[in-house]
Amino acid sequence: LKSNPSSNEEKEAQTQLTKSDELQRLHSQALSAYQQEDYEAAISLLDEILAVCVWDAELRELRAECYIKEGEPSKAISDLKAAAKLKNDNTEAFYKISRIYYQLGDHELSLSEVRECLKLDQDHKQCFSLYKQVKKLNKQIDSAEEFIREGRYEDAINKYDSVMKTEPEVPIYATRAKERICHCLSKNQQATEAIKVCTEVLQLEPTNVNALKDRAEAYLLEDLYEE
Numbered sequence: 001l002k003s004n005p006s007s008n009e010e011k012e013a014q015t016q017l018t019k020s021d022e023l024q025r026l027h028s029q030a031l032s033a034y035q036q037e038d039y040e041a042a043i044s045l046l047d048e049i050l051a052v053c054v055w056d057a058e059l060r061e062l063r064a065e066c067y068i069k070e071g072e073p074s075k076a077i078s079d080l081k082a083a084a085k086l087k088n089d090n091t092e093a094f095y096k097i098s099r100i101y102y103q104l105g106d107h108e109l110s111l112s113e114v115r116e117c118l119k120l121d122q123d124h125k126q127c128f129s130l131y132k133q134v135k136k137l138n139k140q141i142d143s144a145e146e147f148i149r150e151g152r153y154e155d156a157i158n159k160y161d162s163v164m165k166t167e168p169e170v171p172i173y174a175t176r177a178k179e180r181i182c183h184c185l186s187k188n189q190q191a192t193e194a195i196k197v198c199t200e201v202l203q204l205e206p207t208n209v210n211a212l213k214d215r216a217e218a219y220l221l222e223d224l225y226e227e
Contacts (some may be wrong), residue, residue, distance in 0.1 A: 023049055025032045030062070037068040057086035061093065083114075091117045095127050102134060105172035106142065110134045137166050137173070144180065153184040160184075174206050179211055186214040186221075194218035 001013050030045035046063040053059060067076035077100055084093035091214040094117035101110035111134045117127035144159035160177040167173040178201050185194035198215035201208055219227040 012085070019052070024054060027059075034062065034066060039068070039069045042066045043070070055086055057083040057090070060086070064096070068100070072201060073104060076100060089120050091120050091124050091127060094120070095124070095130065098127070098130055098134070103170060103172075105176065107134055107138050107173075111138050122218070133167075140166060148180070148184065148187075151187075153188040156184045157181050175201060179208060182211055183214045186217045189221055191218040191221035195222070 001010055012054060026045050026049050028050065030042050033039070033042035033045060043066045046059055047067070050056065050059055050063065060083045064076040064079040064083070067073065067079065071168060077097055080093045080097045080100075084090045084097070087093070094113050098110045098113035098117065101113060102106075111131070114127050114131045117124055119129060121127070140159055140163045144156045144163065147153070147156035147159060160181050163177045164174050178197055182194055182198040182201055185191075185197055195215055195218045198211045198218065201211040202215070205211070219225070
């Protein structure tokens with residue numbers, strides 16, 4: 001305005017200046033809410049700011065943190081993916097995305113994202129450690145599924161036992177492994193064991209269709225038609 005004063009531009013500039021003051025105020029409130037662990041309020045404030053400052057990577061990373069704390073990891077992934085594109089060499093975003101996918105049980109997407117991190121920095125300690133873990137788990141699951149396709153059910157059961165040993169901390173992998181063991185036992189006509197393992201899965205996930213079908217097959221083998 002100082003270089004080229006005009007009444008039209010002055011009005012526009014004053015509007016933008018007022019808006020920027022308002023956004024700075026909202027930003028302060030959002031940071032304060034985050035520090036006080038009021039993540040819901042922080043998300044609401046960040047929503048308002050990001051509607052205007054669409055390309056701000058740091059604000060997206062902050063909102064992602066809030067989503068994680070609120071137990072909404074899928075929403076966090078969306079913000080972290082944007083942050084990974086908006087900021088050069090954003091290894092931290094790729095690492096976090098990979099961790100979230102891993103916790104959600106999507107080992108293949110986790111592996112894909114952690115590889116992106118290592119492309120940017122092959123010496124990244126956290127990414128390399130996660131990469132080794134996910135790669136090992138991925139290989140075991142692929143191998144187990146290959147055994148199932150070949151009808152080698154005992155080998156598949158052993159491999160899924162290894163999966164549970166490889167990842168004892170994230171419950172979803174144990175549940176999925178047991179679901180597949182239940183399937184193998186049923187296919188292998190080991191009815192009593194199949195019923196036991198399928199029941200364990202169904203206690204965790206009462207509407208698991210695969211476990212219900214496999215337990216039904218096992219009941220048929222035992223002539224337990226009502227069940």
